[in-house]
Amino acid sequence: MNEFRNYQQFSVNITNPAYPDPCGGRDPRSFVVSTPANIVVLANDYQQPASDQFNAGVSQRLTADLAVHVDAVYTHVEEDRKIQDINPRDPASRLRPNATFGRVDRCTNRPGDVQYQALYVKLDKRFSHRTQFLVSRTFAHSDDNAPLVRYIDPFNPGLDFGPSNGERRSALVASGAFLAHSGYYARRRLESAITASVEHDGGEDLNRDGFNTDLVPGTTRNSGSRDLNLAAVNAWRAQNGLGAVDPSQIDSSRINIADVRASKTIAFRAGDAARSSSRRRFNVFNTTNLQAQFGGGRVTNALSPIFGSIQTARPGTQGELAAKIGW
DSSP, rough: OOOHTTOOOOOOOSSSSOOOOOTTTOOOOGBBBSSSSSEEEEEETTOOOOEEEEEEEEEEEEEETEEEEEEEEEEESSOOOOOEEESSOOOTTTTOOTTEEEEEEEEEOOSEEEEEEEEEEEEEEEEEEEEEEEEEEEEEEEEEEEETTOSTTTTOOGGOOEOOOOOHHHEEEEEEEOGGGGOOOOEEEEEOOOOOOOOOSSSOOTSSOOOOOOOTTTTTTTOOSSSSHHHHHHHHHHTOOOOOOGGGGSOOOEEEEEEEEEEEEEEESSSEEEEEEEEESSSTOOOBBBBBBBOOBBBTTTTTTTOBBBOOBOOOOOEEEEEEEEE
């Protein structure tokens, strides 16, 4: 679709427009930007991505009410969509090979690549003897070259390959319930995961491609606080007249949450109305879990005085009270 729209739209810049006539009596077409147009093209050999997926699992009963489950997943997606400027500025002269156009963003899929492997282990005890519990552990590893978006550097496509966005290498979840006397229930849930990888940039257009998203020299995409080359970051800061960043300044986005719930059901008379109530507390220990769910907040500009910090967090301790009457 973008190929058909390349010359059906124009950029119009009006500085300090007046009211009610923003054009000041001039022909609106006189404000059309006359610089070379940025266009989008589709690669002649573009095709749908191919995906290979393999799943294997085994379940084994250990006792009458206890079982273990192990599942493995492997996914490899090739030829996913990427965007590359095939008319990039020369880093030295800042001139484009074809001066008729600005950016020529070609949608291609030959280099797109996503590799994901995961192992899931679960120990499950069904309800018996007034108790039940479930403990699961997930190990995951995912690498890709940032499908669907443009290359970080049109002259070095290999910079895009790295850990997938939001990847967490390990997660542990444990939950259980206990039926106490008088009809009380209790439930506890603990979830923890190692830090997620994040991206960091220098906030400058180092390769002069028109985008301020370049990586700090010597670092790789999504190295984050897991494999961050802090020496390269500090060398870049020193080159720009700034002091070094201490490792303690790099915040972790690990998750550690415990929830509890207690409930009780009361029957007024046999066959008559029954009332149940429950109380629940989320993040009962009020643990600080930085980086809000589905949100950002990490300062990725290596020249910022608070580089590496996370400015958002998940909620602290929360309470919930519920009541229900049935008849």
